[in-house]
Amino acid sequence: MKRNILIHPDPRLKKLCEPVTDLSDPLRQLADDLLETMYKAPGIGLAAPQVGVLDRLIVLDCEKGENAAPKPLVMFNPHVVAVSDEQNTYEEGCLSIPDQFADVTRPAEVEVAWIDRDGNAQQQGFNGLWATCVQHEIDHLDGKLFIDYLGPLKRQMITRRMQKLKRELARA
Template sequence: MAILPILVAPHPVLKQKCEPVTDVTDDIRQLLDDMLATMYDAPGVGLAAPQVGVSKRILVVDCAPRDADPQPMKLINPEILAASDDLSTYEEGCLSFPDQYADVKRPARVTVRYLDENGTQQEIEADGLLATCIQHEIDHLDGIVFVDHLSTVKRGIIMRKLQKLMRGKDRAAAAE
């Protein structure tokens, strides 16, 4: 398994709508494994293919507590079939927005249909952190990032902080 580079906002790939996977091949399965390795290495609880520069409708999540056994999920062509009217708020972050966090309201429960790594259709009902994580990653597949759910002011603050952080990293790399 390879650790893939994670794109950082405002990279244009992060704002593109992804293409569906037409055939679950060994290359797709390898990408899923590489994405999981990348997510765990980061560390994160979810990762969508566009975050690693691949415009395909693929995501991985693992919301298990760090001290528990991993519970990785690999979702191909996920779609939300139903969402609850009641909302929950989580402080979200994103591997494409390093060290940036904000409260985001989303449906508390969702029903999701997807293909697994064998190309078999699956359906799950998710709530809590898993529901939030899956919705966050599906947003990525539609070219939506978590700051798009924030007010213009909050989004601007996060984007300025991110630009400042990235300039600092660029300067540190140049000094080495």
């Protein structure tokens, strides 16, 4: 089921999410809903707080080629266990901050541990767009948005645009 994506500023986007302690069927359904919502948006990553659920759950799929097979990843309780010294800068956007983009610098490579939808512990290294995306989505679980990496003026400008967008959507 496609879910509504919260738009910044929404206080739920700034909250620390709770670890998932029991992989229930409703949580697996939430993961499926997140994937469906992400693909329809369209986006390459989505975190549970972006749909108003404060659980540590993210989904991502950074396969972007026209004929690329989908490669969805579902991560419960993901956390970064190691980062490279090398940095990469990507122009990031966010489904909760539509049509706004900015360069963000993050570690170029990360090692991430998580629990998959079957309850199995996983660990994998990511680089390139995948590394940026997984870090961006994990940030959501800690109440951090990509605009938090920007200077105060740019961050305020984007926040004002989002407030205006929310007012326009409320009138529609």
